[in-house]
Amino acid sequence: MVSLGDSHSGSTRFPLTRNHYAASSPNSSTRINRNTGRSMRTIRSTFFQDDHSCSEVSRCVSENLTESVIDMRLGELASRTNKPTKPISTEEEFLDLSQAFSDFSVCSSDISGELQRLACLPSPEKELKAEAEEPSAEPEPCLGFLQRETFSTEIIESISPEDLQPTVKICVDGLQSPSIAVKRSAAAKLRLLAKNRSDNRALIGESGAVPALIPLLRCSDPWTQEHAVTALLNLSLHESNKALITNAGAIKSLVYVLKTGTETSKQNAACALLSLALVEENKTSIGACGAIPPLVSLLLNGSTRGKKDALTTLYKLCSVKQNKERAVSAGAVKPLVALVAEQGTGLAEKAMVVLSSLAAVEEGKEAIVEEGGLAALVEAIEDGSVKGKEFAVLTLLQLCADSVRNRGLLVREGGIPPLVALSQSGSARAKHKAETLLGYLREPRQQEGSSSSP
Numbered sequence: 001m002v003s004l005g006d007s008h009s010g011s012t013r014f015p016l017t018r019n020h021y022a023a024s025s026p027n028s029s030t031r032i033n034r035n036t037g038r039s040m041r042t043i044r045s046t047f048f049q050d051d052h053s054c055s056e057v058s059r060c061v062s063e064n065l066t067e068s069v070i071d072m073r074l075g076e077l078a079s080r081t082n083k084p085t086k087p088i089s090t091e092e093e094f095l096d097l098s099q100a101f102s103d104f105s106v107c108s109s110d111i112s113g114e115l116q117r118l119a120c121l122p123s124p125e126k127e128l129k130a131e132a133e134e135p136s137a138e139p140e141p142c143l144g145f146l147q148r149e150t151f152s153t154e155i156i157e158s159i160s161p162e163d164l165q166p167t168v169k170i171c172v173d174g175l176q177s178p179s180i181a182v183k184r185s186a187a188a189k190l191r192l193l194a195k196n197r198s199d200n201r202a203l204i205g206e207s208g209a210v211p212a213l214i215p216l217l218r219c220s221d222p223w224t225q226e227h228a229v230t231a232l233l234n235l236s237l238h239e240s241n242k243a244l245i246t247n248a249g250a251i252k253s254l255v256y257v258l259k260t261g262t263e264t265s266k267q268n269a270a271c272a273l274l275s276l277a278l279v280e281e282n283k284t285s286i287g288a289c290g291a292i293p294p295l296v297s298l299l300l301n302g303s304t305r306g307k308k309d310a311l312t313t314l315y316k317l318c319s320v321k322q323n324k325e326r327a328v329s330a331g332a333v334k335p336l337v338a339l340v341a342e343q344g345t346g347l348a349e350k351a352m353v354v355l356s357s358l359a360a361v362e363e364g365k366e367a368i369v370e371e372g373g374l375a376a377l378v379e380a381i382e383d384g385s386v387k388g389k390e391f392a393v394l395t396l397l398q399l400c401a402d403s404v405r406n407r408g409l410l411v412r413e414g415g416i417p418p419l420v421a422l423s424q425s426g427s428a429r430a431k432h433k434a435e436t437l438l439g440y441l442r443e444p445r446q447q448e449g450s451s452s453s454p
Contacts, residue, residue: 187227201238352391
């Protein structure tokens with residue numbers, strides 16, 4: 001996962017200089033020109049130097065949404081402000097979510113993997129070739145905008161939300177353009193504007209962006225969909241925007257992205273649902289809208305980061321009983337048990353926490369035992385991390401507290417020796433749980449002995 005700190009790191013692809021803007025001539029004090037090393041006009045001329053359709057590209061771009069208009073506006077605002085850019089620490093970036101989760105729960109946000117995705121984008125030459133093969137495809141009106149993210153972010157950080165309002169309005173209007181390319185560009189810019197700053201998120205939410213972004217979640221263009229879902233994720237980190245997003249009917253469309261989107265879109269849709277699930281009444285709605293099955297699918301087929309996002313979202317949703325039952329019905333237990341054995345990835349502990357939650361319902365207990373969960377949890381007590389051992393013994397205690405049958409199965413799986421060792425050398429919490437569980441394991445033998453006596 002790429003953290004926000006990474007997004008502020010220096011880029012070798014587009015080197016930065018301190019002097020981004022300079023007066024174009026002694027006679028003009030209002031016109032601003034970029035440094036040649038950062039000029040997107042220079043970069044674009046390189047992209048299109050062998051392409052005689054360059055003039056066609058410039059004609060089909062929305063005048064309000066070209067990067068020259070928006071960046072010129074941002075540059076004018078930045079030139080009026082002498083505030084130094086304040087670096088944002090990772091702790092500050094995740095403050096909204098980290099306070100709501102325990103130490104085993106982490107929310108990845110767009111804040112999530114954006115640079116990694118950009119590094120995987122095809123080269124401009126390949127993009128041009130693809131456009132040539134598909135005459136109907138519209139050229140990207142802000143080609144290179146996201147690649148210049150560090151430059152743009154530095155400008156944005158020095159501008160007040162009041163000064164950004166006209167730029168935000170241009171982007172919100174662009175979301176309703178008939179051109180997919182213009183919508184894609186507008187969503188990408190709002191995604192960036194909402195990425196770091198809470199005051200920008202509030203401004204964008206108040207500017208009517210949310211209801212305009214939601215239809216783009218069902219857009220057939222994968223990049224437009226990805227920009228839209230990530231923009232909504234970033235906006236959802238501002239508390240007052242959560243209600244705007246849910247009231248505008250975003251949950252079903254976010255579930256649609258979970259089912260149909262790119263890997264990054266699915267991950268960010270999961271995180272957006274997680275952010276919305278911080279509001280208690282949203283948990284039931286999210287489950288009722290069908291979020292659990294695609295989350296289980298992401299758990300099965302996603303990347304390591306996708307699995308972590310799915311686990312954290314499932315954990316939050318499964319504090320509601322109906323969602324526990326939905327997760328069991330969707331087949332969540334089997335991949336969770338498999339993940340318990342994956343040491344070193346950070347997935348095992350999270351998987352055990354979700355299993356512990358599902359063990360609170362009878363269907364969950366039965367499924368965990370049927371899928372070999374007892375053996376996996378015993379191995380976690382033997383070989384897992386300190387936290388992993390705590391979660392494993394807690395889950396076993398839930399499975400065996402009211403089930404004589406499960407106690408017997410645990411004994412057959414060789415559970416007593418590692419539990420004895422844990423009761424002697426584990427953490428204080430693990431020792432207490434292990435001793436309690438060992439007390440339960442002695443009861444079946446006493447009952448069997450008493451039943452066999454005359």
